[in-house]
Amino acid sequence: MATRLFTASALLALMVGGVGAQDGRALLQAVAKNIGADSVTTIQISGTGWNAAPGQSYSPADDWPRFEVTSYTKAIDFNARFSREQITRRQGNYAPRGGGGTPIQGEQRLDFLVNGNVAWNMQGTTSQPIVRGYLDGVPVAELRQLDIILTPHGFVKAALAQGANPTAVTSMPRGRQVTNVSITALGKYRVTATINDRNEIEFVQTRVANPVFGDMLYETRYGPYKQFGAVKFPSVIHHHQGDDRLNPGHNTMDIQVSAVQANAPVQVVAAPDAVKAPAPPLSRVESQKLAEGVWYIGGGSHNSMAVEFRDFVAVVEGPLNEERGLAVIAETYRLAPKKPIRYLVNTHHHFDHSGGMRPFVAEGAAIVTHQMNREFYEKVHFSPAPRTLQPDRLFLVNPDQVRDPVFELVNQKYVISDGTRALDVYPVQGLNHAGTMLIAYLPRERIVVNADLYSPPAQGAPLPTPNPNMRALQQTIQRLRLDVTQHVPIHGRVGTHDEFMKIVGQPATN
Ligand SMILES: [Zn+2]
Numbered sequence: 001m002a003t004r005l006f007t008a009s010a011l012l013a014l015m016v017g018g019v020g021a022q023d024g025r026a027l028l029q030a031v032a033k034n035i036g037a038d039s040v041t042t043i044q045i046s047g048t049g050w051n052a053a054p055g056q057s058y059s060p061a062d063d064w065p066r067f068e069v070t071s072y073t074k075a076i077d078f079n080a081r082f083s084r085e086q087i088t089r090r091q092g093n094y095a096p097r098g099g100g101g102t103p104i105q106g107e108q109r110l111d112f113l114v115n116g117n118v119a120w121n122m123q124g125t126t127s128q129p130i131v132r133g134y135l136d137g138v139p140v141a142e143l144r145q146l147d148i149i150l151t152p153h154g155f156v157k158a159a160l161a162q163g164a165n166p167t168a169v170t171s172m173p174r175g176r177q178v179t180n181v182s183i184t185a186l187g188k189y190r191v192t193a194t195i196n197d198r199n200e201i202e203f204v205q206t207r208v209a210n211p212v213f214g215d216m217l218y219e220t221r222y223g224p225y226k227q228f229g230a231v232k233f234p235s236v237i238h239h240h241q242g243d244d245r246l247n248p249g250h251n252t253m254d255i256q257v258s259a260v261q262a263n264a265p266v267q268v269v270a271a272p273d274a275v276k277a278p279a280p281p282l283s284r285v286e287s288q289k290l291a292e293g294v295w296y297i298g299g300g301s302h303n304s305m306a307v308e309f310r311d312f313v314a315v316v317e318g319p320l321n322e323e324r325g326l327a328v329i330a331e332t333y334r335l336a337p338k339k340p341i342r343y344l345v346n347t348h349h350h351f352d353h354s355g356g357m358r359p360f361v362a363e364g365a366a367i368v369t370h371q372m373n374r375e376f377y378e379k380v381h382f383s384p385a386p387r388t389l390q391p392d393r394l395f396l397v398n399p400d401q402v403r404d405p406v407f408e409l410v411n412q413k414y415v416i417s418d419g420t421r422a423l424d425v426y427p428v429q430g431l432n433h434a435g436t437m438l439i440a441y442l443p444r445e446r447i448v449v450n451a452d453l454y455s456p457p458a459q460g461a462p463l464p465t466p467n468p469n470m471r472a473l474q475q476t477i478q479r480l481r482l483d484v485t486q487h488v489p490i491h492g493r494v495g496t497h498d499e500f501m502k503i504v505g506q507p508a509t510n
């Protein structure tokens, strides 16, 4: 009955011009009936496939690096607003190029939970708090709640809930009738489901705040529906983060669904107190003077370095997001008052290392970066497109007040100098982590700065086994004949070159 009703109204809509707006409720009820959403309070989905590390591509011309998922389960209790996603993954046959933990050694288990407004992870039997937003943008608990709503059954439930006010538009974009039903989820996210003429949800999409993309496309595509006991569910779950019209990086997960259990006994886990404490703010800075006019700016997961020249300052790394970038800028002005920040050196394009660049451009700094990043940065990082979900300074200020970002592109060597001090920037070759990697070097102070290649071990800890990233740094230092005494890593503490040589001098064990 509901189906026929829908068809009639869609036909009417088509007759009046091909597109039509209508009340989505009748259609949603037809979808609910078709996929069995009404009777479902919990659902457990299992499968295998792959997932990926968004923001961690080998180069801006590549998609996100992938990992083989040998086991995937997701359990949801819709009423409890609880979900638990457990993933076992390994490198498999996927190219070991890019960041985000690539390559995975052996097997890795991920265990992601959300209960209401609290998200946390499990590492074995230990509950771990989440200390940063998802890709340093949206809070992880919000994202995991959105993920529930992005499932077919979750969307139908959310859209039919009291006060949801779904709106619907029917059209034939590819010669086939689809209806897009939209709701506002969690009070702020516009979520749209595309429903086909078989009353199946094919796509669900929304946008979430991301420091690089701005309003980042976040969508799930569903493959052919199959009957799994009492419910119909897609046999394929395919997930995108990012818009491939802007950048090749967008595929984040693909699961071939092997089993779906409706009303499975899902064990709702209460959020332990240990994961509820607020995370330290990303704006926390702790600086340390390394030499006259040279400072390490730490205090968080990603460091920066400020270098004072005669009448300007250069900063190495604007990491994470605007909050972190602004904190580094404020600290730089405190350390070297009344000097403009003229250059920001960007080690590589990974989102956690480039997401805090925008406030530096708002301050008038030129971006010193690998030549391969130019197009990506112009089209994505510094796009003038609206950032509505988390408007930042660069978006909010009058365009007249912001010059177009200036890029100083690095090919072989780039030197920032005032005639007395120099800061040299070099690409690192032969690296699997990123094709856009740069190191910074202060020849007079004999300091080298690296990201993701080498972090000195914690004081007193045993020496780590040398890995290919450390070897690449060692080879770069050798090839360029850099005279180094101090290592400043973007992650971790400052260390000596003697210590580095001791580590890379060990035989590799594998
Ligand atoms: Zn990286």
Ligand SMILES: [Zn+2]
Pocket: 352, 353, 451, 452, 490, 491
């Ligand atoms: Zn890193």
